[in-house]
Amino acid sequence: MLMHLVKKDFYIIRIYFIVSLAIAAAIQVSIQIALPELPGTIILLYTVIMVYLLLCQNLSIKESKFEKAESLLCSAPYLRCDLVAARYIFLMLPLICCIILYQTISLILGTAPVSLFHCFLVTAIALIPLSIYIPIQYKFGYAKTKFILTGMILLAALFPREITLLFQSFNPKELSAFPDLYKYVLVIVIITATVGISMFFSLRIYKSREMV
Structure with missing residues (x-):
């Protein structure tokens, strides 16, 4: 059931996904x-x-063009919690694809690939702003949040050097000094807690929405 909803999200933006x-x-x-x-x-x-x-x-742009699609899905044998869970599952796909893509390009260029622990670390850090944004969008809708998202895209596109240097101020090597078991457990707990709390608020907000 969830996979059908995940496929729906992928089908909507399959071209943008590849791009x-x-x-x-x-x-x-x-x-x-x-x-x-x-x-x-x-x-x-x-x-x-x-x-x-x-x-x-x-x-968000695609979904805003079909505002009644959510109402139709909720009237079908899909629960609102299924729609929310499918969105979070779908948004894990770009992360996995980026990691695979990065490791492949690193092998081609002859540079050092990212270790497994640092892949988990990137996942934990990247999911924090995403987990904040999704409930906000469920609460206020795309029309009110599109300017925030557009501004973040422009900022990331116009100042890549400055942003990457800002990221560099965080030194993940300090975490590497911890025993393997502890550092993996710590990062997995952060990922689970971040996504779990975000899904909790997203579901509460989504259940309270009136579908028209």
Whole structure:
């Protein structure tokens, strides 16, 4: 049941999904050429956040054109909690694709790939702003939140060097000194708590919405 809803989201923005991954590849190559000393974790984090911004905007634009689609889905054998859960599952796909894409390009360019722990770390950091944005959009709708999202996209696109250098101020090597079990448990707990709290508020907001 959930997979049908996930496929629905992918079908809506399948072209933008591919384009966003192509942009992520171009960003990775250009940053590695311009800033070869920059850690791969920072580059991956920047590309993931950029892809998320682009996909969230395009998905919201598409859904705003079909405002009654949600009402039809809720009248079908789909619960509102299914719609919310499917959205979160779908938004994990760009993250997974970005990680695979980054590791593939790193092998082609001969640069060091990102370790498994740092992939989990990027996931934890990238999901924090996303988990804040989704409930806000459910609450106020795309019309009121599109300016925030557009501004974030312009900021990330116009000042990539400054943003990546800002990310660089966070040194993940300090976490690497912890024992493997502790650091993996810590990051997994952060990911689970972030997504869980976000889904809780999103579901509460979505259940209270009136479908017209």
